[in-house]
Amino acid sequence: MTKGINDLQPARLEQALAARGLTKGQLATLVGVGAPTVTKWCKGDQAPEAETFDRLASVLNVQSEWLARPLLPPVSAPLYRSNASALKAARAKLEARTAWTQEVASLLSEYVDYPKVNLPKRTFQDPEQISDTDIEAAAEECRALWQLGRGPIQNLALAAESAGIIVVREETEISAIEGLSSWSEVLGRPIVLLSADKANAFRSRFDLAHEIGHLILHKHIPRADERDRYNQMEKQAHRFAGALLLPAEAFSCEVRVPPNLDNLLILKQRWGASVAAMMMRVHTLGLLSDEEKLALFKRRSARWGAKAEPGDDKWEPEVPRLLRRTVELLINEGILTPERIPRHLGFSPRDVENLCNLRENYFDAPAEVVDLATLRTIKPERQAVRRADVGSGAVVSFLKFKK
Incomplete structure (x- = not known):
């Protein structure tokens, strides 16, 4: 050299x-x-x-x-919520951002304990092993583990983070990829990166539910490169998302049969799912035939267009909180100063703000915090942390900040 x-x-x-x-x-x-x-x-x-x-x-x-710095071990090959034609450079960019998320979360985990991972465990080795019944059961078990009941999920992002998933939502400038998910061996937990470019709360909730489906159903299945296999795994994650957001028994009881667009528009605001997603779910549940589904989609397109729906602006997109509150907790407890955090992580303040969902220019004037992560308990003889408000020679035991 x-x-x-x-x-x-x-x-x-x-x-x-x-x-x-x-x-x-x-x-x-x-x-x-x-x-x-x-x-x-x-x-x-x-x-x-x-x-x-x-x-x-x-x-x-x-x-x-x-x-x-040496690189951390890579995350698992991401599964994409995307068009199969997404550019190689775009995928590489998002995989790098996911690796940066892993690094940020790993460095912050030196000081805090994240919520324990609480996901249904499945060991499928091939998508051919997964039946529709398996998917419905996995979604039902997920709701049970997260104590969500059988009604609408009020905040899916909060539920996912409380179950130990690291969630990032940022503008990617890559319209073809709406989200991706990976497992981190370093963290012992999954990471989900969602695109915030379209600013549609209903689509974002479905994207997150879709990625949770990948994490549960396809954890032990290699990323698919063949189109048929990829499409099969996407359909399975789609079905899981519908089952998680719109549980069969409770949702079907509220759907007028035969379904119509006006009835589904009302249910959209209650269940937090788009009319299109509900139409697919109603079809999956056998309440809509193939011909009826096609006719209803044609009416939807003629009435509203291909993508946007009425009421899209009535829900704000759900925002991740775990990494943000971790940063706020460390600052408010005096563990790290605002200006030190980006240097400690190695990234620019803007990158840390984006990955941790902090407001712009946060490190100039940090805000108060409500705890989600908890400070890690570390024996005094093993590790101590300097407080920002004490002299350079003073060291305060981490035990004093135990929550």
Whole structure:
């Protein structure tokens, strides 16, 4: 390797390129070097000089020290809530953002205990093993474990986070991919990344329910590359989402038979599911024939268009809280100062705000907090944490912050 900052981790550089949606050529132009130089950095054949290293970190908007950290083990290959034609670069970007979420959650978990993972356990090895009855049973068990009852779910994002799922919702600028889910071996829990680009609460709830279906049903099944297998797994996650949001017995009792658009519009606001999703669910439950479903979809399209529905703006999208409240808890307890958190995590304040669902410019003036995560109890002889309001030589035991 050519002399320079030898601590640069090539895999970090590749990950940052993917997360920023940059090519090696674009990065070379921004940093002021030749494209072959960036290629050598990525291969580990050459290292940047100190000044160039700092400029590289600045262009990528990460801490210089972050580029020198070894990568964490990767999350499982994500399952996408997407169009199969999604671009390779778009997938790489979202996979990098998911890896960053894992890293943020992992570093914060040094100080807090997240809710325990509480999901139905399934061991399917192939989608062919999964029957419709299996899907309905998994959704019913999920509701039972989360103590959701049989009625509408008031806040699915909160329920998912309370069950130990790390949820991120951010604008991705990738319309073809509405969400993805992975399991993190590092965290011992799943991660769901949802697109906030469309700002539709009903679609976002369904996307989250869909990803929960993937996490439960397909945990032990490799990501499908063949179109038929991919479509089969998508249909299974779709059915799970419908069963979770619209449980068979309770929902079917409220549906007028034969269903009509006006009745479903009323139920939309009660159940938090789109008319289109309810139409599919009614068909799945045998309350609508194939011909009736097709006719109803045609009436829906003629009346409202292909995508938007009346009442879409009456629900605000559900926002994740777990990582946000973790950050707020650490700041309010004096464990970490606002300006130290982005440096500790290695990311820009803007990235931390996006991944943790913090308001813009949060680190300039943090807000109060209601606990969701709890501070980790650590023996004094093993670890202590400096408080921001004490002198540099004073150390306060973590036990004093136990909730």
